[in-house]
Structures are given as C-alpha cells and as structure tokens.
C-alpha cells in the first residue's frame with residue numbers, strides 16, 4: 001500500500017500504491033505511519049518525499065471505508081506527526097491531491113506540483129468536511145481573503161512540467177539545511193480581513209440561498225471561523241466536532257451513496273464516425289456532444305432551408321463551446337447533407353426526427369438499405385417503442401435507444417434504452433459512447449416513457465390533483481423547493497414547455513376528439529384525470545416561451561415567474577364548476593403525495609425489470625430532473641423515510657383517492673417491507689423479473 005526506498009542515498013521516497021487513485025485506506029495509512037517511522041529513525045535519511053503511483057498523488061480517504069467501523073491509524077495524529085517531524089518532507093503531486101490527499105500534502109513542509117495536478121477539498125460533495133486538519137491548515141497557509149477568492153493561491157512551492165517526483169527529490173536535498181519551524185502550516189496564524197464576521201455572514205447567506213437545507217457547506221464556514229479565531233489545537237477540535245455531526249447524518253450517507261451510484265450506473269470506444277438525422281434543438285445538441293469528443297459527424301436534414309439553419313446553429317454552438325473551453329472549434333469534423341446515402345460508411349446513426357412512429361419507421365427502413373451492415377442504429381425517442389423500430393430494420397440486434405435530455409449538450413443524463421433484441425455489444429457501445437461524451441449513462445428497459453418520463457407522470461399528476469383540491473402552483477412549488485428541488489414542478493414544467501405533454505395526452509386519447517363522450521367528468525380511461533393542464537394550454541399558455549404558463553413572465557422567454565391572477569381565477573372557476581370544496585393542504589401532504597407517488601412508480605419499474613437497480617433510478621433523477629442530491633434520489637429518499645412509513649402513507653392516500661392507481665403501493669414495496677426492509681443496495685435480490693440485459 002506504500003513502497004519505501006532510499007534514493008540519492010539520503011532521501012526516503014514513500015510511494016502510495018493503492019490503485020486507481022491511491023485513496024488513503026486504513027492499509028495505506030498504516031504503511032505511511034510505518035514508512036515515516038523508518039525515515040525519521042534512519043540516520044542516513046536527511047529528507048523525505050511522498051508521492052503516489054501511476055500519476056496520482058492521493059484521491060483522499062477511501063470513501064468505501066466510511067460505511068463500516070473506522071479502522072487503522074486515525075488520520076489526524078498521523079498527519080500531525082508528519083508535520084512535527086524533524087526532517088523535511090516534500091509532497092510530489094501529480095494527478096489529484098483531493099480531500100485527505102490534499103491534507104497529507106498540507107502537512108508536508110514543501111509541495112511540488114505538476115502543472116496539470118488538481119488540488120482541492122471535494123468533501124462537501126460527500127456531505128462532510130476536510131476533517132484531518134484541512135480546514136485549519138489551508139486557511140493558515142493562504143488566509144481567508146485568498147480562500148474566498150481562489151483556493152490556488154500560495155499553496156504549492158514549485159510548479160513543474162517535469163516528473164514531479166524527480167523534481168521533489170532534488171528539492172528535498174536542497175531543503176535539508178533549512179529551518180522547518182515556519183514550514184509547519186499549523187503553526188502559522190490565519191490572515192483575516194478586518195470585516196471577517198460580515199464576510200462569513202455574507203457567504204453563509206449565499207450558501208443558504210444556493211444550497212438550501214444542505215449541511216456540509218455551512219459546517220465548512222463554521223470551521224473557517226474556527227481557523228480564524230482559535231489556535232490550531234482548538235480549531236482542530238472544532239473541526240472534529242463538526243465532522244462528527246456531518247459524518248453520521250443522512251445527508252452524508254445520501255451524497256456518498258450518490259458518488260458510488262453514479263459510478264456503478266456508468267459501468268459499461270469504438271465509434272469514430274456518426275450521423276445525426278434531424279437538426280432541431282435536440283439533434284444540434286447531440287451533434288455538438290459527438291464532435292466535442294472528436295467524432296466526425298454527418299448531419300442530415302430533409303430540406304435545404306432547415307439544413308442551412310441547422311448548420312449555422314451548430315457552428316455557432318461549436319464556436320461558443322470551444323471559446324468557453326479554450327480550444328479551437330472542431331468545425332472540420334462536420335459534414336452537412338440532405339441525403340441519407342452519405343451515411344453509408346458511418347459507425348453509428350442517431351435518429352432525432354419528430355416523435356412520430358410512422359416517420360421514424362420510414363427513416364429506419366431507409367437506414368437499413370444505405371448503411372453498412374455493422375452500423376448501429378440509435379433513436380432518440382423519448383418514449384416510443386424501440387423494438388417496433390428495430391423490427392423494420394435488417395439488424396434488430398444493432399438497434400438501441402439513446403435518450404438524451406434537452407439541452408442535449410448540457411444535460412448530463414443519457415438513458416440507453418435496451419430493446420429485447422438489442423445485443424449486449426450494442427448496449428455496451430452506446431453506454432461507452434455516452435461515457436465518452438461525458439454523460440452519465442444508465443441502461444433502461446423499453447417501456448412507455450422509459451424511466452424518467454414514466455416516473456414523472458405520477459409526480460405531475462399528484463401536483464395537478466392537489467391543485468384541484470385547493471392548492472396553488474406557488475404553494476406546491478414552494479413545498480417542493482423547501483424539500484430541496486431547485487424548481488418546483490410547475491416552474492419546471494413552464495421551463496420545459498407545456499405543449500409537449502399536451503400533445504402526448506392528445507395522442508393517447510386523454511384529451512381532444514378521441515375522448516369517450518360517455519366518460520364521467522374528471523375521469524379518463526377509468527381513472528381520475530385533471531383537466532386543468534389542458535385548459536392552460538388551450539389558452540396558448542405553454543410556459544416561459546410564450547410568456548405565460550402556470551405563472552406569468554415579463555416577456556416571452558422570461559424566467560422571472562410571478563403568480564398569475566388568471567390561473568387563480570381558472571382554478572376557482574374549475575372548482576366551482578365541478579363542485580369541489582377547496583381545502584387547506586399541508587406542505588407535508590404535498591411532499592408526500594408527489595414524492596411517494598414518484599418512488600412508488602420507481603418500485604413498479606424495478607419490479608417490471610425496466611431498471612437494474614434503485615441506484616440507476618436515483619442517478620436518472622439526480623442528473624435528469626435535478627432531484628436534490630443531499631436526499632440521495634427518490635428511491636434512497638424512500639429508504640431514509642422508512643419503507644414501512646412510505647407504504648402506510650401510500651395506503652392512506654390510496655384509500656382517500658381510490659381512482660388514482662399510482663397511489664396503490666407497488667407489490668415490490670410490500671415485499672421489501674415484509675422481508676425486513678433490506679438496505680437499498682440489496683433490493684435487487686428481491687426482484688423476480690429481471691430484464692435480460694440489465
């Protein structure tokens with residue numbers, strides 16, 4: 001876990017060896033303690049260099065170990081001892097020095113970093129804080145104003161383009177004769193601005209606004225205050241107290257769960273050329289994603305004018321994107337054409353035409369004729385049957401869904417939709433292409449709406465039923481935003497556009513001329529149906545883009561949502577038309593009905609084998625709908641509330657609303673409760689039907 005060797009006759013070189021990122025597991029800490037003891041007691045050794053194997057200094061504490069009892073040498077005394085040692089210790093930093101890895105570098109007396117090294121404290125993203133002296137030492141090294149402006153200032157002693165380890169050894173030899181006292185960061189005094197309180201109060205306000213309800217950043221601010229106002233020995237005690245609170249919080253568990261879920265879900269490069277058919281908003285975004293990672297793209301449109309508009313938009317996006325990333329725009333990777341025949345040699349095609357099955361089938365039939373037999377055919381449909389498309393081709397095993405989310409060049413989520421005939425290689429290729437494009441790719445089954453949109457329906461339905469019963473869009477949004485969503489369901493729908501759902505409802509016979517005239521009021525297809533969303537659309541209110549939806553906006557495309565008296569009026573008229581007596585609805589009921597219905601559908605999806613694990617569903621909601629990360633995702637949230645309680649509340653709500661099938665607890669939820677409520681990671685063991693590919 002750490003290699004010890006003597007180099008240049010007098011420098012002890014300690015190399016951390018814990019792939020892939022040299023995380024400081026208990027074994028690594030043990031090996032560091034042993035190696036330091038050797039180095040400090042060997043009279044031949046005059047200086048020490050610590051580095052990491054395979055181009056990575058240290059990715060921090062081994063997060064996997066946080067789930068069990070803490071073992072091995074505790075980090076704080078180990079680091080204090082390195083700093084207090086009487087021989088100069090130099091950190092040779094390549095790759096990452098994160099969290100506990102950065103804290104290790106901070107106790108070294110000197111730091112040599114490669115120009116591409118990344119140093120930092122990502123602990124807040126795991127719900128904790130840098131608790132091995134990190135908050136106390138970094139502030140002492142760079143002072144509070146610097147910390148507020150840039151974490152990079154004055155942290156390292158030398159930046160190099162060479163091998164950091166070799167440079168550090170030479171540096172260590174020169175450092176031998178120099179006094180160490182001033183190099184011990186914990187002995188320094190934190191440089192503070194005169195208006196410390198005001199600064200920290202302002203930062204606290206900002207944090208509360210940006211991440212409402214999230215504990216770790218606020219604890220960090222308290223640790224900063226301690227570094228500014230207390231001696232090191234007291235500051236480190238305060239840091240430890242704050243850590244103890246965070247470490248045992250549900251938020252830390254949720255965020256650490258998210259870290260691993262994101263990586264588990266992405267486990268799955270061969271594509272050099274691709275084609276995108278359809279240059280609407282979605283197609284343009286996808287084309288940019290492909291070119292960004294060096295894939296040559298043939299972009300196809302059906303008419304000259306559309307092709308020219310698409311071409312200009314794509315070029316503009318590429319240029320802006322390249323400017324932002326400080327690289328040159330990869331315009332040479334693009335070819336624009338009106339002919340599908342130009343696709344004969346590409347490795348993969350992504351179809352992004354209108355959501356119309358007949359049109360998509362025609363495109364797939366044509367692709368079968370023109371593309372070489374090994375070309376993968378992908379569809380970006382947001383809910384149509386991928387297998388029905390595969391069925392019109394000569395290669396159903398090479399057909400797969402690649403469901404991007406708008407705007408495709410920004411949104412991280414990609415649902416890879418596995419049809420029953422998609423081959424494992426096809427799915428693996430789509431998954432790895434997603435990863436290459438920087439997406440969080442999740443394999444899902446082929447069911448209407450796939451995972452994200454299928455779950456969204458019961459969530460939105462509950463919100464509209466609550467409107468009927470007496471709530472307002474503002475009240476519902478506020479309750480969900482207090483829960484942690486950046487936007488409540490109505491603000492989010494206004495942003496996404498209300499017309500899409502309206503069209504889908506029309507196509508599925510829920511609204512418009514296909515509705516059975518015999519249907520009782522507020523019921524469709526045998527279940528409760530809220531007419532309000534259709535009434536809003538009938539007034540031409542499609543959300544932000546039309547300047548009005550559930551809210552009013554100051555202009556078309558405006559983002560400042562204000563309550564609209566017109567909606568208030570519409571709700572009152574609707575309730576009185578249908579004889580609904582409005583009632584006071586608590587925030588608890590809003591959150592429970594929306595989120596438990598969401599999770600309940602998730603249980604249904606698991607049961608149908610349309611997602612492989614609850615982690616996959618959670619990742620889809622974290623990256624595809626902005627589910628508050630500190631809540632872990634809908635399934636993890638249900639587990640934190642307690643499955644028994646979720647079951648009871650769903651039973652209660654279903655009893656009150658028997659005409660809403662989405663509130664009827666899913667059999668899987670009942671099974672999990674009956675078999676002793678296993679942790680999320682074990683739910684998979686209780687699922688009977690698994691999709692063959694998931």
Ligand SMILES: CC(C)(COP(=O)(O)OP(=O)(O)OC[C@H]1O[C@@H](n2cnc3c(N)ncnc32)[C@H](O)[C@@H]1OP(=O)(O)O)[C@@H](O)C(=O)NCCC(=O)NCCSC(=O)/C=C/CCCCCCCCCCCCC(=O)O
Pocket residue numbers: 020021023059060061062063064070075096098099100101122123126129130131132243244247248260263264
């Ligand atoms: C940037 C990365 C390092 C690399 O990114 P990339 O190249 O894209 O690769 P990934 O796919 O992300 O990762 C590759 C694999 O490596 C695994 N990995 C990465 N980092 C870690 C890690 N730190 N631990 C374990 N495993 C890790 C990853 O899962 C992948 O595995 P696989 O291939 O999927 O199997 C990027 O990975 C990254 O950003 N990593 C995280 C970096 C990070 O957040 N570091 C900080 C960790 S926390 C920390 O360091 C804390 C330090 C202080 C500890 C103090 C301890 C005190 C405990 C006190 C307890 C309190 C008291 C309790 C009181 C009581 O209960 O009584």
